[in-house]
Amino acid sequence: MSCRIVFRLGSALSRHWLRLVPVLVVAGASGWAQASWQVEARSMPASPSTALTRQAAALSAPDVVPVVLPPWQGSKALVPDEGGVRQIGVARALGALDTAEKVASLLQWEALPSGQQVAAVQWMAPDAYGLRLGVEFAALPAVAVFRLYASPEASVSYEVTGAALLERLVADAQTGKRTWWTPDVGPAPVLEILLPATLAPSRLQWAMPQVSQMVVPPNMAVTHVGEVLQLDDAVVLTEKRRPNACQGDVNCQDSLLDQRDAVIRIFYVNQGRTFQCTATLINNPRQDLTPYVLTAAHCVGDQAAASTLQTSWFYYSQSCDSSQLFAGHTEMYGAARWLASSSANDMTLLQLNEPPPAGALFAGWDATALLPGTAVAGLHHPHGDLMMFAAGTAEDDAACKVDNGSRRLDCSAQTQSDGGFYHVRWSQGGIEGGSSGSALFVDGRLTATLTGGDIWCAAQDGRVVYGRLDQALASFAAWLGAEVAVNSGMQQPVYRFQVLKTGGAFYTVSSQERDLVIAALSHDLVFDGIAFYASARAHARLVPVHRYFNPNVGAHFYTTSDAERQFVQTYLPRWNYDGIAWWSPAQPGDGVEPVYRAYQYVPGVHLYSLQVQARDAWLADTGLLYDGLAYYVWDAP
Incomplete structure (x- = not known):
């Protein structure tokens, strides 16, 4: 999504002022649209950093x-920077x-x-x-x-x-x-x-x-102290805060002082250009400190952008209305893994590749639909500035379409409470370029992320649009949903090594085994990254993938077939059984892809691929025996 978003409103909605009490409900077979789910906040404990x-x-x-x-x-x-993202690099x-x-x-x-x-x-x-x-x-x-x-x-x-x-x-x-x-x-x-x-x-x-x-200008002077590149305690911003009447320093209010430690200024690259948005670290039902981050899909919408992520933590003033940056500010460079995007709500869920700094807050969130008139507040980095605070009320629901090509946000009013977005009317504060992706809080819990609006900062009473978490949660169910505690071991990366001697491949779901092979066998096997995703543990809907090793050839063989296992054990004793390598989906489905297998007569290795092109090439190669489908995997988490 580029820098400019044009906001077009439909007719005003009829307002329903029935006051209901939100209830904690786990989403079930009735669907996500009617469900709500709440998770409380948790702070990152102080511990030695494992950052890179x-x-x-x-x-x-x-x-x-x-x-x-x-x-x-x-x-x-x-x-x-009229809403949307903020471009800072060419x-x-x-x-x-x-x-x-x-x-x-x-x-x-x-x-x-x-x-x-x-x-x-x-x-x-x-x-x-x-x-x-x-x-x-x-x-x-x-x-x-x-x-x-x-x-x-x-x-x-x-x-x-x-x-x-x-x-x-x-x-x-x-x-x-x-x-x-x-x-x-x-x-x-x-x-x-x-x-x-x-x-x-x-x-x-x-x-x-x-x-x-x-x-x-990056709005800060960088020195190099400690374990990460960060600001000197006494440094003063190199670019003064943009003068405007409506932005309010986050440290000049009391209601969201804890939540400011969950809000992140993010930078990413798209087609060689560098942009800035805002994101929020959130907690999950397992309470296991997995660094999940929510932002706008028009900021980071795929793995290519997530791989370029650079984050600024605790990027707020030293005190109310101070131009001096908080001395504990931290920059981190480990990028992130893109998990999923909900285009209908302009929302993306990421997982950082490194733990957040000590003191960061995993924000609580609430996937209950907001009622008109609900008091809301936003924390964001307008124009890349120190963190600012905005407050207002949720007004009504909207159905919106984000057009990345024309940089437009077209919205029409909804007569039903199932639109993908909320209209919010500010009474204090406003948004600017760089605010996109920032959180909307209700009673201290995140409930939506910012897409854009037609009146930016310099006037109160402006209307803006936020993507609804209650509607987007279905896209993030594998990580934030009701079954996440049960399925937390599923969809782990399976790593691939190229075997130089034979041209075959070695796969492992174990990061420990991956690191041992890299350290001890780097002359024989070349690490090739993540091949696909599978489960590290058993589950009722998964089948085990068994691994065999032939030391005479230096080749591995993977199968889910009991008949093949019996044949290997009976007639091919030179193949040693390594045990269960991982568990894979038992049948095809959404996000599940087949892995094809072929046998190469010389030197006697099996080849594996998710690519249909590779399968077709194997079928035409007289030096190969096409084995067909080996097993299913998740192509992405």
């Missing part, structure tokens, strides 16, 4: 290759680095005393407020390590492994390449790459066809 940002004594590379970008020639007048093509061959000729690999190989490149854009590098991988070893520094002198880096990137990034359907948009750590970032001594640098192939250059 780690302390580094200093840059390891003795030499850093400089790349200076010429001044940006485009107009710095971006699309106006795409810039880099013809000098758009192929792996050009990058390889630029890198200067050197040996370290530890035996590792290292190379480092620094990008400099004198007219930029920040840079995000679009690193496009054609070949990515799992054992590669990437460190991002704000400058060669910085003592703290953001560090991520090739294995983590393979798991996080989506391969392009046409080229198979994966693009990593690095975090924004400033206008002159240094990318350092470390490889084991025994791994040829040619095994890593990457290019950088474009960067995203920040052309809008």
Whole structure:
């Protein structure tokens, strides 16, 4: 969704002022539309961070290759922030680095005393407020390590492994390449790459066809202290708060002081351009601290955008009406996993790839339909500013359509209480670009997320539209719904390794086994990320997938068939039984995909694929025996 949303209202609705008492009801066979569900808030306890940002004594590379970008020639007048998302960065093509061959000729690999190989490149854009590098991988070893520094002198880096990137990034359907948009750590970032001594640098192939250059001030001055890149305690914002009469500092009210620690300022990349919205960390019925985040679907609507997510936590003032940022502000760069979007409500559910910082609040939520006249409040980051507060009343329901192409929000009034959106009328505060995706609270619980409106900040009595959580909950039932406590072990990632010697594949649902293979067998197996999703435990609607291993060939075999198991155990004793690998859906259904299997006579391995194209190629290959359907899996969680 781009920056501008045009809001068109239909005729006013008749108002129903019957006062009802919300009741906790678990959704059942009668459907989600009539059900409500409440979850209370929970705070993130203080514990050692497991974030991927780690302390580094200093840059390891003795030499850093400089790349200076010429001044940006485009107009710095971006699309106006009239609701919707806020654009802060533009795409810039880099013809000098758009192929792996050009990058390889630029890198200067050197040996370290530890035996590792290292190379480092620094990008400099004198007219930029920040840079995000679009690193496009054609070949990515799992054992590669990437460190991002704000400058060669910085003592703290953001560090991520090739294995983590393979798991996080989506391969392009046409080229198979994966693009990593690095975090924004400033206008002159240094990318350092470390490889084991025994791994040829040619095994890593990457290019950088474009960067995203920040052309809008980021509203903060960044220094590097502690374990994450964050603000100095005494820093003052580099851009003053936008003057307007209607925004209210969150610290100048008392009702939502706890909830401010659940609200997040988010940044993401779409087609090389960087945008900012607002999101909220929420709790779940299991109360297990899984970092689920709600925002607008027109902000983050797929895995490609979720993989670029950068988050700002506790981004509010030090005190009421202060221009100084709270000293505990934290930036995090681990991105997120896209779980689902409800287009009918313009809402997306994400799961962060790293735990939130200590002190963050998992907001409570309430999926009860709001009655007209209900008092509501919103917390958001208008124009990327410090957190602001708005208050008003829920007015009526609306049926709306978000058009990403024309950047329009078309709404008509509803005569029934089953529309996908709420109309809210402000009596205090208002919204601006960057507010999209922010939470609407009732009695301290999240009940909707912001889509847009026709009157932004500078006038009271404005009307805006929020997507309804009670209507969207059906899309998020696997994570937030009534059966979530029962099915919490379902839909776990299954990891794939390519076996270099045979051309076959090895699969595991165990992250511990994944890490052991990466550490001990990196010369024999190449980690390829998430292949599909299955269950890590038994369930009545699932069947076990059994795993066998042939040490003579170095190949694995997977089956759900009892007949095949008996045949292998009776006639093929060289195949050792490894046990149950995972549990898969017993039959096809929504989101369930078949996995096809073929046997390659030489060297004697089985091939597996979800792709119909691969199946058709196997059928035409005389060197293969097509086995048919192997089992079912979830293609996405």
